[in-house]
Amino acid sequence: MTDRYATFAHSGAGRFLVRRLGLPDPPKLRRYEKGAEFGPVALGGDGRLAEPTRQILDKLPISLSTGAEDRCAALIFDASGITGSEGLGSLYEYFHPIVRSLLPSGRLVVLGSPPEMCTSAREATAQRALEGFVRSMGKEVGRGSTAQLVYVAPGAEEATESTLRFLLSGRSAYVSGQVVRIGPAAVDVPDDWDQPLVGKTAIVTGAARGIGAAIARVLAREGAHVVCLDVPAAGEELAEVANEVKGTALQLDLTAEDAPRRLADFIATRHVHADVFVHNAGITRDKTLGRMDEGQWSSVLDVNLCSQERINDVLLAENLLGGNGRIVSVSSVSGIAGNRGQTNYATSKAGVIGLVQATAGAVAEHGLTINAVAPGFIETTMTAAMPMFVREGGRRLNSMSQGGLPVDVAETIAWLAHPASGGVNGNVIRVCGQSLLGA
Template sequence: MTDRYASFAHSGAGRFFVKRLGLPDPPRLRRYRPGDPVLAGPVVIGGTGRLNAPISKIIETLPKPSESDRNAALIFDATAIADSGGLRSLYDFFHPVIRTLASSGRVIVLGSPPELCASAREATAQRALEGFVRSVAKEVGHGTTAQLVYVAPGAEDAVESTLRFLLSGRSAYVSGQVVRIGPASVDLPDDWEQPLVGKTAIVTGAARGIGAAIAEVLTRDGAHVVCLDVPAAGEELTRVANDLKGTALQLDLTADDAPRRLADFIATRHVHADVFVHNAGITRDKTLGRMDEGQWQSVLDVNLTSQERINDVLLAENLLGGNGRIVTVSSVSGIAGNRGQTNYATSKAGVIGIVESSAAAVAARGLTLNAVAPGFIETKMTAAMPMFIREAGRRMNSMSQGGLPVDVAETIAWLANPASGGVSGNVIRVCGQSLLGA
């Protein structure tokens, strides 16, 4: 659905009224297009920690952008900060250069996980980085994003895929996030434009909306995609799969035999899957006192229980290849809650619980498990919302606009990348830094 307010705000007359009246000013976001360089301009790197050298080396290998008089990114290695006094180095680096950022610029701060720090003072200082980054993300404006990346000791060589994602237009609607990277075997792709060549990905709920966008982006990145959805969506599902030269699989994930049928399909047709994306989800919104049992149970069955049942069979029967990826779609509602969505928020918080409770065990098998939590995304579902609720959802974030299905898909593609082996146990919000639950 078209965001008419944003279209007006970008017009000549609209810009006059937006500035004069102090109205929300949604920027034009720099989103990725095939062939775009990772960087849109120069990068300034600061800090003297253990990540400065590897980060500088990665930046040197990236295609050089066209000449620009504005900086595209500011990167600060904060891993050397060992106490609260050292936090002054953040001010000393960013104060002179923060206003040199171009529109849709990038701010990245790299730190050490507080739980792995050598002293309480160091852990305190590293934890303080979260407040700094989230505040910067709300200050910079003009489509600029800011992120904090905690890199565990020994994971210095596992940061490239994350750095490429956060610097590029692929992360246009991701801001104010904390990413954790641990030591892992990293499989760098021969071609960063198509890192999933030769891989098989399965996407549930792929017939429309966010699921269709995920299937499209994973296909673009080289994967053969199995598009899965309920039989009732068969016509749309077939159209999506045919357009992508993928495979359509009609399956009701809540059926008693669904895990068995899915396992047999994978083993027979593909031996194993390399990427499994749990995207299927439904809403049945009612306040708790007006919600009937069926509305409660159907949402929990589709959004949460089906994922647990599928994961059980994937892991028990080794149906994910080495360096495999499981990515699940949660929601900001699962973090902040939402009126009229006790069933939905419960299910989406449970999805986060899957990641938190199972990521370590999955990692021990050489796999990764992460979640994305979309905020307000422009889909048919959000287009059907009452106007004032829809407008509030669009404006209550640092970008003053809704995201697009491709924003969720690009984030999932980063997590699915073979080079993202150190990124596991994360919940990444794709919400333009929503004010809800922030």
Template sequence: MSDRYASFANSGPGRALVKRLGLPAPPVLRRYHSGDPLVTGPVMLAGAPGGRLDGPVRKMLTIAGVALDGGPRWSALVFDGTGIVDSAGLHPLYEFFHANARSLTSGGRVIVLGTPPAACASPREATAQRALEGLTRSIGKEFGRGMTAQLVYVAPGAEEFTDSTMRFLLSGRSAYVSGQVIRIGQVSSSPLTDWDHPLEGKVALVTGAAQGIGAAIARVLARDCARVVVLDVPAAGEALARVANEIGGTALQLDLTRPDAPSTLAAQLLSRHGKVDIVVHNAGITRDKTIAKMSAEQWDAVIDVNLSSQERINDALIPLLPEGGRIISVSSTSGIAGNRGQTNYATSKAGVIGLVQSMAPILAPQGVTINAVAPGFIETRMTARMPLAAREVGRRMNSMSQGGLPVDVAETIAWLAAPGSAGVTGNVVRVCGQMWLGA
């Protein structure tokens, strides 16, 4: 679905009119294309005295071939805030961003690195570290021009496990991810990653993969060299087969609400592939009504497909996951902020967040991570059916002034699925262009 307003706003006459009238000005986002460099120019790396992450980040950027000098225009501003131990120590953040805000290129990246407040040595340090969230979320709304801003909390001892997350956030893969707080925990080890073929040798299952976001996830995981099993209901069999053929994957027609679906799925994966490494829970439905008008059947169907089926599938597949296994669930910003007319959907998607957060510590001892992505307004067939006014509000009420694309969700999932993301678990990452309200 095309965004005609965004196309007009980025035309010559459109830019002038949008500026004159003070209308939303959707920037052209820097998305990843095969062969793109990690960043488009030099990166400025700075930090507060006593920080833990300057060395590891500098090493990663050097290995990636990123210039750390040059200027005066910078493709990214990275600040190591782990040395901040009290509120007075926040002043260097002001100095750094005040001096360099105008030097960031269009589509640039801001990353602030901090210590999780729960891991801080004192209440004053925890207070200062929590303050970083307000800084990064505000910068994301101030800088504009397709820029993104993130806060990455790195636990003590996890300093060497930041590469995968830093590469994702600096690259065009994170074009529609902004204002996020990502937590990296300590792990015993993280496998070396082939950044050109990060999922080589992995078997990935993607549910709800016949079209839209699910098909995009399958394509990106296949691009990253995973062997992909795409699953959807029998009614979507023809579209599912097209996706499987396109990516050289395997199609599996299965209704996940069937009582025998978990055992059938586990048996199919073992018999045809011998294992499963990555499970992406994308299957979902909507049955929108206000709760006063909603039938019990509409409530039960959405909860069963969107939430309960994930629990049942996990019960069957977790025993098959090896160390380094990945579970990624698709939630929604509706599950964070709620949405009128979607009590069933919002309940199910909030439950997905609860599933991820409750299972993360249980799965950690076996080296399996579980995370969620929460898309906002994404340009799909479903959003194309929305009333015009609601669709335009959904597109414009974020820092990017536009809807996201299915590939934006897929790129985020591919980052979470990568071997180098072993320290990232229990996270909920919004792919929403940094919504203005509610989330």
């Protein structure tokens, strides 16, 4: 659906009125384009992550700046060397002179150490303070720029490349104010960073339309053979998406009692194993709790949460995910902040976050990862049907002053599904343009 306000705001008369009246000013976001360059990039800080980061940047099509140039596409600061609150002044010293040189759709990235792994209370205090700094910077930089904090555990210095590539590129256009945690892991470096999923099989549930179809397209672009799964009632649309991505269509009701068994047999007989499994299927049955019947409650919980648990159980029990396999679940900011009229939906999506965090350790023992994305307001047929004022509120109440696109969710999932993202496990990444609601 067209965002008419954004179209007006980008016009000559609209730009004048927006600035004169202080209205929301949705910027044009820089999204992924094959072959697009990152730079120039300024790198500061002198902690343990500075040199590994420099080595990664040397591989990318960028020019590395010392911060003296007039304009930079990205500003990166290694704050892992800050061991006490008195050291937080280095953030001001580095960013104050150059932050206004950040180009539109620029990237600000702070690297730090997980507070829970720090060797002293003072160091943990200082490292936790980085979150407030980064989230505030995400709301200050404007013009489509983003700010992120990446906590890198000791021993995980070499596992950051896929994350830095994602955060610096246009793939992360609608991701801002996020905290990413990277732990030690074997890194499977692809032969081709543009198609890291070549030879791999990805299964996407709810793939017939909207975000699910976008996920299928992006994973196929990354080289995967995509199994597009949806309910039989969506068979025609499902076939169209599967044909478009040169994948396979699988009609299956995930709430059916025999669904996990049928899915397991399909994977074992057709593909031996899957490399990526994306739990995207979801439904809404919105009503305030007092007006909601039992069926509206239970159906949402069953599709959005319980089916994921049942499928994960069989995937792990029968080793149906290959080595270095990936599970990615789609949650929602409603599961973080709650939403009126969505107690069933918010409960299910908060449960998805719980599922990811509770099972991350267990899946890691199998050499796998599990993560979640939590979309905010995304432009889909569902959000297009919202009442106008609710829809406009959803679009404007974030640092980007606009709704995201299904491809923004898909790009984030592709990063989590990347073979070199083995150190990213148990994370929940909001794809919400840094929504002003919730944590």
